[in-house]
Amino acid sequence: MRYARAVVSSPATIANFGPGFDSFGLCLDSPRDQVTVRKAKSGFFEVKVKGKNTVPTDPMENTASYAAIKLAESCGCNDLGFSMTIAKGMKPGSGIGSSAASSVGGALAMAAMLDVKDKGLILEAAAMGEELISGARHFDNVAAALFGGFTVVSDVRKRTILQIRPPRFQIVVVIPDVTIETRRARAVLPKKVDMGDAVCNLSLASGMVHAMMKRNVRAIASHLGDSLSVPYRKSLVPGYDAVRDSAMAAGALGVSIGGSGPAVFAIAQGSASKIRLAMAKAFKESAGLASESFVTVPGTGAKVESLS
Ligand code: HSE
Numbered sequence: 001m002r003y004a005r006a007v008v009s010s011p012a013t014i015a016n017f018g019p020g021f022d023s024f025g026l027c028l029d030s031p032r033d034q035v036t037v038r039k040a041k042s043g044f045f046e047v048k049v050k051g052k053n054t055v056p057t058d059p060m061e062n063t064a065s066y067a068a069i070k071l072a073e074s075c076g077c078n079d080l081g082f083s084m085t086i087a088k089g090m091k092p093g094s095g096i097g098s099s100a101a102s103s104v105g106g107a108l109a110m111a112a113m114l115d116v117k118d119k120g121l122i123l124e125a126a127a128m129g130e131e132l133i134s135g136a137r138h139f140d141n142v143a144a145a146l147f148g149g150f151t152v153v154s155d156v157r158k159r160t161i162l163q164i165r166p167p168r169f170q171i172v173v174v175i176p177d178v179t180i181e182t183r184r185a186r187a188v189l190p191k192k193v194d195m196g197d198a199v200c201n202l203s204l205a206s207g208m209v210h211a212m213m214k215r216n217v218r219a220i221a222s223h224l225g226d227s228l229s230v231p232y233r234k235s236l237v238p239g240y241d242a243v244r245d246s247a248m249a250a251g252a253l254g255v256s257i258g259g260s261g262p263a264v265f266a267i268a269q270g271s272a273s274k275i276r277l278a279m280a281k282a283f284k285e286s287a288g289l290a291s292e293s294f295v296t297v298p299g300t301g302a303k304v305e306s307l308s
Contacts, residue, residue, distance in 0.1 A: 008108045008112070008303065009033070009034050009035075009305050011299050011302065014263075015258070015260075016226070016256070016257075020208065021229050022156070023140055023153045024140060025144025027298060027301055031096075031296075036109070041081050042079040042080065042081045043080075043081055049086050051088045053088035053089075054088075067103040068082065070107070071122060074121050075121065088102070092179070095180065095260055095261045096173060097144070097259060103128075103145075108304065112307050119146065123159065130142055139161070145301060146302055147161060147301045148300040148302075149163055149164060149300070151164075166220075172272050172279065172293065173258065173265045174280055175292045177291060182259070182260040204225050207222075221253030224256045238286075239282060243286070244264065246279060249278065251271035
């Protein structure tokens, strides 16, 4: 290992972003996880977690350490040992890419310590961390967390990731007090989809990419529809329809579920505080649910904060 210590900050993300199931990802400016890795003697592995958000501390069950180990293995490092500290900035199972933020943090920190620059290797290792939690190696959250901005997994077989710099807009995120495991949210989806639904998503997704490239916020928001996952998953998010309607009535330009939920996000330009309050109130009144909420903007990807 070339370096003894690395600190990485890694952001929350919104996967699917409307019509792009397992394909689109938007990197958020905040919140972020911070992952610190210190070199230790070969065969010693330790994970500590700081903050109120708990995640496993077994190195083979924690996404960040698992991704770090996978990254090191893929680079042929055979005298591995480390102590890792994760400051969790987000709640697991909330729909804003908590496991991806940690996986990317772990993989990128290990890559920095090994002086590995290949982003493909980091992406692959991070996706393995994601798979550990969700049971599926999907790349949408990890791509957005690693590269930043708006990302499209345009060919999953070849791991082709397109990066588009989004315009600046407000993203209101409201997370009701229910936890949804991605594994469970994937299990409610149908194995086969209707041709009309597939065509609808194909059109919306194509329009979304165009809108992002044109940096047109209204067009981005108007392409947030989805027929492949939201109709099946909204039953896992009590009050979803009321929350969406109240966000739109308060001035949101578009609304959808963040990743596998239960986070609901709205796109706004200017009335974010009002929208946030309206959404939180709707969760309370329609489903009796308390919620956490924040307003952010599109962000840049994971960053090595220090290396020594
Ligand atoms: N694309 C994944 C899903 C994201 O919707 O299941 C999970 O965060």
